[in-house]
Amino acid sequence: MQRIKPGRAEHLITVNGEQRRVSLRPADTLLYTLRDELGLTGAKPGCENGDCGACTVLVDDVPMKSCLLLTMELVDESRPRQIETVEALDRAAVQEQFLRHWAFQCGYCTSGFLMLAEGLCRQRPDADASEMLDWMRSNICRCTSYAELIHAVADTLQRSAREGAEPAHP
Amino acid sequence: MIPVDFSYWRPDTAEEAVATYQQLADGGQHPVYYAGGTEIVTRSRLGQLSCGAVIDVKAIGEARCLGRDGGRWHVGAALSLAELIHDGSWPLLARVAERIADHTTRSHITLGGNLAGTIAYREAALPFWLADADVTTVGRGGRRTARFADRFDGALALEPGELLLALSVPEGVLQQPSYAQKATRLDYVDYPLVTLAALHGAEGRLSVAWSGLKPAPTRSAELDAALMGPGSAADRARRAARHLPPTLAQDLHGTADYRRFVATNMLADALSALEAR
Numbered sequence: 001m002q003r004i005k006p007g008r009a010e011h012l013i014t015v016n017g018e019q020r021r022v023s024l025r026p027a028d029t030l031l032y033t034l035r036d037e038l039g040l041t042g043a044k045p046g047c048e049n050g051d052c053g054a055c056t057v058l059v060d061d062v063p064m065k066s067c068l069l070l071t072m073e074l075v076d077e078s079r080p081r082q083i084e085t086v087e088a089l090d091r092a093a094v095q096e097q098f099l100r101h102w103a104f105q106c107g108y109c110t111s112g113f114l115m116l117a118e119g120l121c122r123q124r125p126d127a128d129a130s131e132m133l134d135w136m137r138s139n140i141c142r143c144t145s146y147a148e149l150i151h152a153v154a155d156t157l158q159r160s161a162r163e164g165a166e167p168a169h170p
Numbered sequence: 171m172i173p174v175d176f177s178y179w180r181p182d183t184a185e186e187a188v189a190t191y192q193q194l195a196d197g198g199q200h201p202v203y204y205a206g207g208t209e210i211v212t213r214s215r216l217g218q219l220s221c222g223a224v225i226d227v228k229a230i231g232e233a234r235c236l237g238r239d240g241g242r243w244h245v246g247a248a249l250s251l252a253e254l255i256h257d258g259s260w261p262l263l264a265r266v267a268e269r270i271a272d273h274t275t276r277s278h279i280t281l282g283g284n285l286a287g288t289i290a291y292r293e294a295a296l297p298f299w300l301a302d303a304d305v306t307t308v309g310r311g312g313r314r315t316a317r318f319a320d321r322f323d324g325a326l327a328l329e330p331g332e333l334l335l336a337l338s339v340p341e342g343v344l345q346q347p348s349y350a351q352k353a354t355r356l357d358y359v360d361y362p363l364v365t366l367a368a369l370h371g372a373e374g375r376l377s378v379a380w381s382g383l384k385p386a387p388t389r390s391a392e393l394d395a396a397l398m399g400p401g402s403a404a405d406r407a408r409r410a411a412r413h414l415p416p417t418l419a420q421d422l423h424g425t426a427d428y429r430r431f432v433a434t435n436m437l438a439d440a441l442s443a444l445e446a447r
């Protein structure tokens with residue numbers, strides 16, 4: 001049984017392909033570890049209540065809300081978990097389509113939507129429109145760029161299907 | 171940011187989890203079982219919950235069981251709603267679960283957390299309440315399997331420190347005709363204004379359970395009986411709706427009258443859909 005005392009201690013987590021040593025309390029959420037300990041500020045604090053998705057990252061390719069996860073849940077030597085933030089994306093197909101469709105205004109929600117869309121492209125490259133909408137409803141854009149966001153993600157899926165290429169990996 | 175710190179425990183077995191809970195509780199640590207964590211993390215951040223220790227139950231193999239054995243379908247309490255939807259063995263459970271929260275959050279929320287949590291809606295309980303479900307828990311007195319309906323009446327009656335381990339339903343239930351509908355008021359992703367789940371039992375009886383009306387789950391044997399009488403779907407729905415609870419929730423999501431109106435229409439929709447099969 002794993003047992004961690006209260007208070008700060010150093011632990012290893014895997015972020016964007018690298019093992020990182022972080023100092024954390026058991027009560028720290030992944031959102032704060034990423035931002036305050038690792039300087040990865042792409043994941044944004046919005047509601048911190050699981051509602052907005054601005055903090056979305058990938059854990060083993062699955063979109064997760066980093067404000068709802070204790071970093072300690074991902075500290076597991078027997079099963080190291082792969083955390084990916086928007087900083088890992090390097091001109092991914094979905095980023096190109098966000099640019100092409102102007103799928104942002106203020107940009108605060110963008111990294112969360114990018115990670116959600118990246119997760120969709122990896123997990124469900126054949127998703128139809130209704131499945132895509134089901135995923136996209138996980139996040140909120142206060143500037144209401146929804147039409148552009150949906151066009152950008154639909155185009156990413158369509159292009160990857162047409163090209164028969166590996167979808168959207170960084 | 172959660173202001174108050176706690177210790178973190180990850181047991182490998184149910185018995186270890188329960189013993190750890192007892193030991194921490196006896197030491198005045200105010201432990202909580204931690205599953206998806208969505209309620210614990212958000213309430214702790216808001217200062218609505220203060221615990222000295224969290225016991226993460228997701229490494230307990232039995233709490234992650236999924237499959238058929240001995241004529242029943244078993245499902246572990248620590249499985250996420252996303253995993254249950256992906257499995258899809260029980261269409262009614264999958265249909266109810268896929269309207270709880272949003273796609274991403276369903277990868278966090280667990281079946282056990284939804285059933286045992288303090289947020290009253292507990293929509294995932296509806297299918298189990300309608301089926302002849304069993305619930306297995308582990309507590310101070312050891313393991314206990316009971317009828318879900320005997321331990322759930324809108325909320326699950328758990329002793330302090332009792333761990334919800336798994337649920338099961340007879341395999342035949344998985345194929346029984348069923349229907350689910352959720353109406354929300356503010357947005358598509360929201361807590362329910364009204365959620366209905368309906369199951370056509372083996373002996374041809376239709377039973378219905380609700381979330382959002384009170385807002386904790388409710389059901390009524392009188393309402394179920396009224397659905398079986400003569401008349402059109404709309405007539406029977408109106409007759410059955412007389413057995414809805416006399417006082418319904420009245421909140422941001424809708425007035426009590428509006429809920430009654432929506433629930434009556436949902437009953438008619440459920441009858442039409444199930445009888446058209």
Ligand SMILES: Cc1cc2nc3c(=O)[nH]c(=O)nc-3n(C[C@H](O)[C@H](O)[C@H](O)COP(=O)(O)OP(=O)(O)OC[C@H]3O[C@@H](n4cnc5c(N)ncnc54)[C@H](O)[C@@H]3O)c2cc1C
Nearest residue numbers: 050205206207208209210271280282283287291292293334
């Ligand atoms: C964004 C969002 C949207 C939501 N939308 C809906 C919705 O549409 N419908 C709905 O019904 N609910 C909804 N919820 C509520 C959610 O289902 C509950 O809060 C549920 O408790 C979360 O499950 P969890 O696994 O994260 O629980 P946790 O936060 O881990 O635990 C919640 C409580 O349950 C206890 N617990 C957990 N597992 C066990 C176990 N195995 N044995 C004993 N006790 C246990 C914990 O000790 C704690 O008290 C929503 C929540 C969020 C964050």
Ligand code: FES
Nearest residue numbers: 046047048053067
């Ligand atoms: S900040 Fe995590 S969901 Fe809003």
Ligand code: FES
Nearest residue numbers: 105107141142143
């Ligand atoms: S672009 Fe401003 S919140 Fe989405």
